[in-house]
Amino acid sequence: MTQKVYAMPDEKGHFGIYGGRYVPETLMTAVIELEEEYQRALKDPEFSRELNYLLKEYVGRETPLYFAENLTKHANGAKIYLKREDLNHTGAHKINNTIGQALLTARMGKRKVVAETGAGQHGVATATVCALLNLDCVIFMGEEDVRRQELNVFRMELLGAKVISVKSGSATLKDAVNEALRYWVANVHDTHYILGSVMGPHPFPKMVRDFQSVIGQESKAQYLEKEGKAPNAVVACIGGGSNSIGMFHPFIEDKSVKMFGVEAAGQGVETQFHAASLTKGKPGILHGAMMYLLQDEDGQVQEAHSISAGLDYPGVGPEHSHLQDIGRVSYESITDDEALDAFQLLAKTEGIIPALESAHAVAYAIKLAAGMNREEGIIVCLSGRGDKDVHSVKEKLGGRNHE
């Protein structure tokens, strides 16, 4: 029997039933143009040369695959390796994608960029490359996130971006995407939308995945060099799902590698306050793609809840939706409290303060490692650093850590 090679999406951007292009007609010309330009760029050695140059010299790739010995001892099981995306310029994996898309923007002859941001990491990464490539930059951010991530707002402004606070709906990432799409509809002739995750209409889920796959490609080679074999498992957190798909995609054909995506359980998946789209949602269409979606019985999209602004999204990338249906990836969830514990634990054991998003992956990896033996190994995508979260974690913990 021949094994079918994983080749998703199809040419129309479908991952099984998921994905596609559910956008207003006004945007169709732009997404088709983007897809064509992306295809041309992929065949152009000059594009990959420029991309690789910037990833190495500007972003600081490759990032280390760090053996977290103290954390491993704490978990008392499989070896835990951290893929240090937090060490990228701007402090998260988001820049892998924004560099690629900003280069495409310039190739399309557009000089303006719009983007959404949740935690602010994608906004900062977008504002950064726009400064570098001299592109005008407008960032939409939910009012609630502006409050939670005040410092990142100031960073974006320092970098020359205009940050627009979004008050509609839940005033978080979902609403920022709505406003960014509306802005794009009105300015599509000269503006590119740098979407920050593996969501939205085709070709975004594929293109963002491709730009982020550098995470998994490097990890695979680095782990092989250190351990002489493939890891037993890879773990990454999921909001829209860009760092996780970047980690997972290069391992999809390695059937011995188990993959775990970690959603935000917020106050618990049994409550109404979580962001666990894959665990609790059902297929729906939002922001241009079919995907698992938190929605009520009438198809109204529900608000997501997570301590982490970057995971606070009611949908999840179409490819993750497909990977769940075919059973290739296990999707788990971690609560706010578990993430907060992991946040502090990683700081104390390894001297690394992770982003709250990444702390969800760390929390799950500790549980997973504990049930595995010492010869086995796990790679955790440490998608971002936690400086941005120190303030809100302090608020949350109060004085609890003082003697």
Add this chain to the structure above:
Amino acid sequence: MNRIEKAFHQTERKSFVPYIMAGDGGLDTLKDRLLFLEKSGATAVELGIPFSDPVADGPTIQQAGIRALKAGTTLRKTLKAISECRNEVSIPLIVMTYINPVLSFGIDAFAEAAAAAGIDGCIIPDLPIEEEHLISGALEGKAIELIRLVTITSPPERIKAIVSRGNGYIYAVTVAGITGTRSGFNPDLGAFLQKVKELSPIPVLAGFGISTPDHVRDVSKYCDGVIVGSRIIDLFEQNELDEIKKLISASIAIQA
């Protein structure tokens, strides 16, 4: 001849299609509003279904949707309200909804319930022709027209592809942007509408940003009529019924 074709055939004037948000003001106002619009000379009515994330809509329709959702409006309740008054309203009724509420309802179940309620057509702004197979078969099976949109950003070959599949009428979006009133129109609007008109075998109605009697007169020159949404919603909200009549009769004044 179906109800939409009939409405466009019988009229000796340019068409005027108002858009209202179902459940804005409560679903119990629906019947009165439909009867009022019909009596005032509307060719057909587009009935919006509120959605939590209306990316193609500007502030007015967003707010109307929020009001309707707060009043407990759903697609199911709207179809029920329509079926209860359908025998009193003779003009075509077109449902305008984002795709997710339909998907959640169930595509076949929706087609069946909409047909039973006497719905003549359906507009889904986030369903381009590339994805319409999701629902087009089910609608065809129930003789509900899928009304397609072309926009000022659609290149000629796309316009051709869209109008060639056309049912009911073509919804020509006059702006690169979202719904809502605006001060001026793109200088290429006339040329765009004429181009669509040339290519389309079915009536072409212009919509988005049309808010005054002058707009109605000016834009109607280039096509078969207009669709007015945000302004109608505002006027109902302010209970300015005479202004609605004036808008609709601005269209009546034009001889086709």
